[in-house]
Amino acid sequence: DTEVTQTPKHLVMGMTNKKSLKCEQHMGHRAMYWYKQKAKKPPELMFVYSYEKLSINESVPSRFSPECPNSSLLNLHLHALQPEDSALYLCASSQVLVETQYFGPGTRLLVL
């Protein structure tokens, strides 16, 4: 299985809602990543987990809260988002840090 899956594919939420994005891989990778991509812009790194521990937080606002409950699963909890947070959220995984990253198809988020 060489796939990274992400759910949901699309999400619409209000600014007072709480929602979660889910990412799963079964390749035995020990590093997992969250990226944010706005239209026509390159993906921007948000968080990196290595061996289920948070390794990098790129100064992301606290309304985004990552969680890595086990080596196959990565969540991104969303609370009190702003309309400017509307974007494509991509998850990726790699064998370990600095190895090739494999991406999921993303969750397209719209904040109203």
Place this chain on the structure above:
Amino acid sequence: ILNVEQSPQSLHVQEGDSTNFTCSFPSSNFYALHWYRWETAKSPEALFVMTLNGDEKKKGRISATLNTKEGYSYLYIKGSQPEDSATYLCAARGETSGSRLTFGEGTQLTVNP
């Protein structure tokens, strides 16, 4: 944070044409260069990772070269097919970047039948 630039921004070619595009990155702080192919509504697909000056990689009709001294990589597609239509992203990792990849904005390729 590295500055990674790609050109052209978009490209339209006819089926059968060969084409190439460029990724430039700082040569002074370089560890690895990745190429990805991203079709609409799908996952970005890893094509190549290159680390050494003069590296050449090939996958079917697609190949890539790397010049770390001058800070650029070329991606070539020979005999383009409509199914090659996608955005091609490069991403650089610097020696001091750790696990961080810095992506370019991509080249959007459209191959007309």
